[in-house]
Amino acid sequence: MSSLPVSIEINGTTYTRRVEPRLLLSDFIRHEVRLTGTHVGCEHGVCGACTVQLDGDPVRSCLLFAVQAVGHAIRTVEALSEPGAALHPLQQAFHEEHALQCGFCTPGLLMTLEPFVRDTPPQQLDERTIREALAGNLCRCTGYQNIVRAVRVAVERMHSAAVASR
């Protein structure tokens, strides 16, 4: 099948390439654009490692074709913080709370949880809500306890920062 020219916006930059329609968005991000922060685990939508944001919503990049991303804004883990600059509060909380060991699942978890920690007020933050929010991301190292704790820390910190800046 012939390839098509596509222009796709990732982290605010537009990348133009010729791709086959069957190229998965996850492979476009990693192999064409060389943004290797997005990891690929199962390639059938189960593990969540490849989660990116499409127009702000977390989605599986292995269940989207690159051609479908034309006209949408994609955001990957590289957008959370600049190299050498301060980490995103969620990343910082993951770091401090030991919410990762091997780190393979971490980019997917961060991209899933970033809108969640931004939009959830601390008073609505019970354990069940946190666990449901991250249920679509498999982690085989941590047993999730430290991830749940990191989410709590991130929400509290982001909320008090938002209150302080008001």
Place this chain on the structure above:
Amino acid sequence: MKPPPFAYHRARSVDEALALLAEHGDEAKVLAGGQSLVPLLNFRLARPTRLIDINDVEELDRLELNGSLRIGARTRQAAIECSRVVAERVPLLHEAIRFVGHPQIRNRGTIGGSVAHADSSAELPAALVALDARYHVRSAAGQRVLDSRQMFVTHLTTSLQPDELLVEIEMPVPAAGSGSAFVEFARRHGDFALAGAAALVVHDADGRCERTSIALLAAGPVPVRAAAAEEALAGRRIDVDTAREAAAVAVRDARPAGDIHGSAPYRRRVLEVLVRRALLLASQRARGNNE
């Protein structure tokens, strides 16, 4: 784990999609949210040579309450989950949709895709069976309206023809004072259910069943409507004993398939327990709604 090659069409209107289906239907698949189709492609279990992408067909993205609830086929599951109208007027659909996959899946997955994929262990087909949904289907040649019995043929198979597109799902709004419940059992939240049940109960003034609707998921090749159990409850109060009795009747219609996750007898047993729980919960909610 890479899909086979295909030609790609991005339809921008229903008419454009129907024209593409009229021309290429036999070799094409409609791509909506892709949360079931793309895994099938990645596994190469499906090998369509063309995909007709309907994600840009905005007219199929709508939710309207006007006597009945009408939902465009390409409406995302997350939009239905967040809809206040659905939560308040058709709570069974709201409750069921929260069991579909994970948040990331529901951000892409569509209600029409769930119907067209026709997995009998999926939540939405079973919920729609219990809700007496009707399916509006169009082709370049015309349109028709199907009920669940006509729509779901067998495992992963609907009666949609190659040139047809599911455009809308319509369901009556349950009567005020009705109660409903959707329950399922899965090893992990978001996994395919080993068994599940949907129940909708309308009480008369004395608290007896005026109308009952029961649907089972993962109970055979299509979502099962437990008509005999519904009949057994007619004119009776739902309590622990009648719910247990109706559940035993309901699973007589069930033909669960055993696999590595659970044997057929085990699944049947779980189904029976879940029907009982769904009936008790639905009836308790109906009483609460009547207070």
